[in-house]
Amino acid sequence: MPSQQKAKIYQQEWERRLHDVQVSKDDLNRLVMDFLVIEGYKSTAEEFSKEAGMDAPVDFDSIENRMNIREALQRGDVGDAITRVNDLNPEILDTNPSLYFRLQQQKLIEFIRQGQIAEALQFAQEELAPRGEESPEFLAELERTMALLAFESSPMMPSSVSELLSTAQRMKTAAEVNAAILESFSQGKEAKLVGLLRLLCWGEALLEERADLPKVCSVQSWNWLELTDE
Structure with a gap:
């Protein structure tokens, strides 16, 4: 049976249809403000709020706090990030054991990255091993992280292990923390x-x-x- 022939929509017709869709300026302003707040552009959000005559949807200081936490994680300072999260809202980590484990895992990764092997082993044994006993998921992640020590800089290291040392891993952890903070403020992730x-x-x-x-x-x-x- 022959396939159904596709309809043809030309550029001019498509653009006309798009232009017929009406979006209010207020809706556009709210979309822009939402983006600036979620992505952490504090100064731009403040200026846009004034120019658009919009009430601030959040305390703008909270944006700066989130960005400080994200920047700490992106430079590998997990301890500073945890302190800042607890200062902002201690319930975020108290009620989210999975997120806290991710942060502790990232701290272990940073020990290994810096060649602090003794500290890494002690930290894994005291902080992460007990959590691994509580959850198969945590145990699997702990084993994957400890594999960094087994392979060291070997070219045989699996990509699933070597990716833990990438900048993307830090960014992923930072994004998870940022989403949890936003959720605690009843904002979209x-x-x-x-x-x-x-x-x-x-x-x-x-x-x-x-x-x-x-x-x-x-x-x-x-x-x-x-x-x-x-």
């Missing part, structure tokens, strides 16, 4: 603008199965989504 762009790209892919249409979700858009996901 992801900027609504990012979600809308992801939905646009998904919708375009679905439409392409039935019609030939101009590209809306460009390669640049996908690259930007990937950056915000890191």
